[in-house]
Amino acid sequence: FGDKKYEHILTSTPVPKVALVTLNRPKALNALCTPLIKELNEALQAADADPTIGAIVLTGSEKSFAAGADIKEMKDKTVTSVLNENFIEEWGNMANIKKPIIAAVNGFALGGGCELAMMADIIYAGAKAKFGQPEIKLGVIPGAGGTQRLTRAIGLYRANHYILTGEMFTAQQAADWGLAAKVYEPAQLVDESVKAAAQIASYGQLAVQAAKASVHQSAEVGLRAGLEFERVRFHGLFGTHDQKEGMAAFAEKREPNFKNE
């Protein structure tokens, strides 16, 4: 992870074990054109495959996290072309990344930008962030998970209001409703997100990934099946070095030395 030069994104490792991916298409407020999504998928998959990386931060600029799918690219598409290319299907690849992803959202997170943030595991918002699903104003509906993930995050009736009116909501509202876990000063947001990612990356990665997978399972299945999934993952961790080490370190009052095995 990290060596490659991209056209629409920047990649770096600001501290050990943390991959930072920055959307970088400022002229279009980080509108998510197809080449950008391809680059983003490539970078996220590289971070997922890199054993030195434990967590990922995805951010944009202070003005805009992402202003949605690229409307200029979409405007001439037809039902035949979107069906043939299965338009937007590849956006979902981000939801298959095993390592935790923190979306650090400053500025606009609209349409596909809001949906992209919701494909991350944690959202931290800069105090001036603006979220929304304005697709209705363009004669379409959210197409990358907005009707499903926003509804699960903020509740049915609130989601209906924002998806049907296209109104934006603030960082503080996002936090009050459980979408954003924390709100930071815009200039502090990325640093704070990297700090949280470093903390996550300091733990045993098998446990971290089991926790992520188990929490996500809660959106897929009923309670009994979800509890069973959790229990199987929990039991499986007792076969790892990191469980022995984590618990021994607690008992011996020292820091654990996790090996991700």
Ligand code: CAA
């Ligand atoms: N696609 C393509 N270009 C976009 C864009 C988008 N989603 N959002 C902004 N831009 C471009 C503008 O066209 C403009 O380019 P030019 O300078 O070449 O004209 C540039 O970015 C700056 O934008 P504005 O001048 O509009 O900036 P502003 O500060 O006045 O307004 C904004 C900012 C409120 C975010 C406004 O740009 C806007 O409403 N953007 C569109 C938001 C939107 O509707 N997103 C949903 C897209 S549909 C979707 O995402 C489908 C899905 O579910 C996957």
